[in-house]
Amino acid sequence: MTLIAAGAVVTPEAVHRPGWVETSAGRIVDVGAGVPLRAPDHDFADATMVPGFVDIHVHGGGGASYTEPSVDEIARAAAFHRRHGTTTTLASLVTATPNELLGQVRALTAATRAGVIAGIHLEGPWLSAARCGAHDADQLRDPDPAEINALLDTADGAIRMVTVAPELPSGITAIRHLAAAGVVVAVGHTDASYDQTRTAIESGATIGTHVFNAMRPLHHRDPGPAMALLEDPRVTVELIADGVHVHGALLRHVLESAGPDRVALITDAMAAAGLPDGSFRLGALDVEVRDAIARVRGQSTIAGSTATMDRIFRAAVRNSGSDAELIAAATMTATTPARAVGLSRVGSLAPGLVADVVVLGPDLHVVAVMADGDVVVSQAAAPAVAAR
Numbered sequence: 001m002t003l004i005a006a007g008a009v010v011t012p013e014a015v016h017r018p019g020w021v022e023t024s025a026g027r028i029v030d031v032g033a034g035v036p037l038r039a040p041d042h043d044f045a046d047a048t049m050v051p052g053f054v055d056i057h058v059h060g061g062g063g064a065s066y067t068e069p070s071v072d073e074i075a076r077a078a079a080f081h082r083r084h085g086t087t088t089t090l091a092s093l094v095t096a097t098p099n100e101l102l103g104q105v106r107a108l109t110a111a112t113r114a115g116v117i118a119g120i121h122l123e124g125p126w127l128s129a130a131r132c133g134a135h136d137a138d139q140l141r142d143p144d145p146a147e148i149n150a151l152l153d154t155a156d157g158a159i160r161m162v163t164v165a166p167e168l169p170s171g172i173t174a175i176r177h178l179a180a181a182g183v184v185v186a187v188g189h190t191d192a193s194y195d196q197t198r199t200a201i202e203s204g205a206t207i208g209t210h211v212f213n214a215m216r217p218l219h220h221r222d223p224g225p226a227m228a229l230l231e232d233p234r235v236t237v238e239l240i241a242d243g244v245h246v247h248g249a250l251l252r253h254v255l256e257s258a259g260p261d262r263v264a265l266i267t268d269a270m271a272a273a274g275l276p277d278g279s280f281r282l283g284a285l286d287v288e289v290r291d292a293i294a295r296v297r298g299q300s301t302i303a304g305s306t307a308t309m310d311r312i313f314r315a316a317v318r319n320s321g322s323d324a325e326l327i328a329a330a331t332m333t334a335t336t337p338a339r340a341v342g343l344s345r346v347g348s349l350a351p352g353l354v355a356d357v358v359v360l361g362p363d364l365h366v367v368a369v370m371a372d373g374d375v376v377v378s379q380a381a382a383p384a385v386a387a388r
Contacts, residue, residue, distance in 0.1 A: 002022070003038065004041065004049065004370070005036055005044065006021075006044040008048040009048075010048065011348065012335060016031075018045070019033050019049070020036040021355075023373040044367060049349065050333075050357075051330055051347060052086070053312075053313065053334055054338045054346060054347055055086045055090070056238070056341050057123070057210065057266035059091075059092050059093075059269060060077040060269065060270050060273070061308070063272075064080065067104055069107035071116075074117065078111075080274055084308035087356035087358070090117065090118055095140055096124070096139060105159070109155050112158040113158070119161075123209065126140075126143045127164075131214045133302070134282050134287070134296050135283070139284070143168060143171060148174060157182075160341050160342065162178050162185055163188040164188075166197060166205070172203050175205050184342065186207035187200050187207070192216065198232075201234065207236050208236070208237040210239065211254070213246070213302070236262055236339075236340040237258060240267070241265050241312050242268075242305045244293055244302065245305065260332050264337035264340050269307055270294055273308060279297075282294075282303050282304060292306045310360070310365060313330075314365075316333065317329045317364060334347045354373070356370065357369070358370075
């Protein structure tokens with residue numbers, strides 16, 4: 001048994017001040033309020049304990065990329081984000097040639113089996129050329145059942161989410177195909193109309209990929225995909241709360257209208273996260289990072305982010321750091337994304353779930369991380385270990 005105490009413990013129902021979490025064999029055994037009955041193994045009196053972050057849309061970090069079919073590279077990217085509190089990762093792939101994509105899926109499937117990541121998110125290649133963002137437009141293609149089946153067969157269950165532009169030829173058919181195979185389907189990188197997006201939702205799509213970014217914008221006579229995604233209670237909307245991708249006023253409006261149970265905050269981070277400005281790659285594209293903002297070289301197109309989930313969490317605690325804000329932030333950075341992609345063993349501090357815990361100091365920066373209940377590590381001295 002391991003007992004961890006903290007000045008505040010954020011659960012789905014309340015913030016215990018003080019509180020404690022007890023773990024055993026990698027699972028949470030109990031969560032309580034007040035001073036624990038025995039001396040804790042780890043005591044963080046001035047800190048806040050939250051569930052391990054769940055990032056369902058991330059391309060890399062710390063100089064490493066999930067697009068590289070290398071076990072070491074994948075582990076290095078996951079380890080970087082673990083030090084920033086992400087204990088559960090869906091590795092996102094960008095558009096690539098069919099053979100490259102198969103190789104990347106094969107490598108990430110092995111990493112999933114090894115517990116380094118929790119699965120794969122295919123963000124391409126079935127996207128709109130008009131809204132492709134930082135994807136290689138030359139490799140975009142219409143959904144093909146043979147390619148879909150080849151990828152699903154190679155992954156053998158490791159592909160958890162796929163982003164599709166529903167207006168493509170066979171787009172709706174692909175959404176139905178993927179949903180029937182048990183894959184979570186997201187609508188994104190799309191120039192779809194409101195009605196086309198509604199059809200996609202009725203066909204099985206349940207997530208909006210980084211809503212507002214890389215999709216037809218809202219217009220009073222043409223509400224487009226964002227409106228259809230936001231108004232449907234069956235849909236979880238991804239938002240990149242890095243202060244760059246979405247204006248703060250719009251972010252506040254979405255959080256107030258959709259609520260934390262429907263908002264999954266993501267990083268969309270690329271390899272440049274955690275590194276100084278410079279030149280990088282995202283798939284086949286050259287990316288320049290200036291003032292911590294990543295853009296396709298020679299263009300104004302934003303190419304993912306340099307954010308980490310602890311920074312996203314801090315952005316979600318917008319005002320007073322009240323109990324309500326802390327619960328909402330934990331919901332949007334852990335509970336909602338986990339539920340959206342069917343990860344039932346993680347996402348909150350509750351008995352029976354995996355012992356994934358992040359300890360945040362008074363400034364909400366990471367002090368320690370526990371993953372699978374095995375270790376508690378300081379962010380500053382964190383070893384290069386893999387993150388799930």
